[in-house]
Amino acid sequence: MATKASRSAARAMMAPAVVLLLGWMLVPLIMTLWFSFRTYLPLRGGDQGWTGFDNYVRFVTSSSFWPAISTTLILLIGVLVITIVLGVLLAILLDQPMWGQGVVRILVIAPFFVMPTVSALVWKNIFMDPTNGLFAHLWKFFGAEPVSWLSDAAMPSIILIVSWQWLPFATLILLTAIQSLDGEQMEAAEMDGASVLSRFFFIALPHLSRAITIVILIQTIFLLAIFAEIFVTTGGAFGTRTLSYLIFQRVLESQNIGLGSAGGVYAIILANIVAIFLMRIVGKNLD
């Protein structure tokens, strides 16, 4: 029923958003690609011309590359496993009849709204500080030696902080998915004598698989880009330098733009691999 006039009006209405996003995508992307093929050290001689794939090779052969990759993967997998396992359990619990459900929901969701710098700093100082932190008090109470969390157990500590931030997100989405579960099917299974565990594994979990996939994909995109939590707590020390943080250091701290840009291109490729899967699911949902 759309007429020709309304079609061109529609295009005009879309134009600003499309043009802006196109610019936002292309301009920095092309610049990053350009720099990645050049030797560019703003503080040490500036732009020194083309260098082919040198930066790409140097980035992956540098001694910090593989540790950064493994740190990134440990952080990613650790947080995903914790948030999804606890998120499923918590969502099932929150779906049960109880008193004060609304209030509990609010308590559980709250960490998601805390800005990253606040949660990182509160955990770092008020909880994990080896002399005055709450954990130190707790450890001393049980006669144990307080732990310097962010230096001696830096990765587990950061995984804990990030999981605390993202558990609400996983829980909320999984809870939304659980609520659309067919209650009668559950009851029928129960009457047929299916145990709690088999009801969980054969009915609830398959029903949740799509929501779990979406949580994994969305969290992966955000977790690959984790920045403030590391910036505020360890500054990339004690084995917490992720790929993103390594690129940040190359670009802004050591001002090696060529090398950092090559790293940036790797990060973009990595993110796109994840994005393709996410888009496929989202796209299916549009039809």
Next chain:
Amino acid sequence: MARAVTNQRKAINTAAAWIIGLLIFFPILWTILTSFKTEAQAISDPPVFLFFQWTTENYSTVMERSNYGRFLWNSIFIAGGSTILGLIIAIPAAWSMAFVPSRRTKDILLWMLSTKMLPAVGVLYPIYLLFIQFGLLDNVYGLTFILMLINLPIIVWMLYTYFREIPGEILEAARMDGANLKSEILYVLTPMAIPGIASTMLLNFILAWNEAFWTLNLTAAKAAPLTAFIASYSSPEGLFYAKLSAASTMAIAPILIMGWFSQKQLVRGLTFGAVK
């Protein structure tokens, strides 16, 4: 058919859920409590929980000493400005995609979403350089513009899913009753679209308020919002727990309250309509 649930089972659920809920909320609760303690009480061992001399002194100290007002204003300006600017650009786009869809609408939507996946660190230097060139470094307008671009895909998506729920028949009915285009938009569509626009606004304000990559990397003293203000507490002031807690509480309180109102929209906004 509701199944009869024994009160005993309900009580167990309630106890378990409350314990876990309070455990998850505890860091926030503890921060809020600490903000009302003196510095000595804040680090006392054993820790004091509720029975201490409540004081609001930390709040006044933080506000006096660190120019808190300017950071707060920057946060409000950047989060509010980027949200409003984003809505102005996104409303017509989402509107046309929802009501005059073409064969390419789906591709455009997915492409917009894909720009959201671009890792910020990959384009950090180009943006940094452009900001220096245009004199936008440490400038609230520059940051507002960047945050608008980052959140634009989410705004378009959310609005699109809301607008699509407005039934087209209602427009035809209005036309039959003799409504012209202006009154159609003003009296029929707008009232139906406002709830969706409001939720989109709320969620994006929250996302912009908490954004902590560009706000940390593109600001210094002048344009820094609360995310950077808190990061500056890293050391050595961070060791003053009561003041750190007061500063943190002030930074998160407004958003916590808004967030609780936007729980439902959060799911829609962050899963791009894939989970309902």
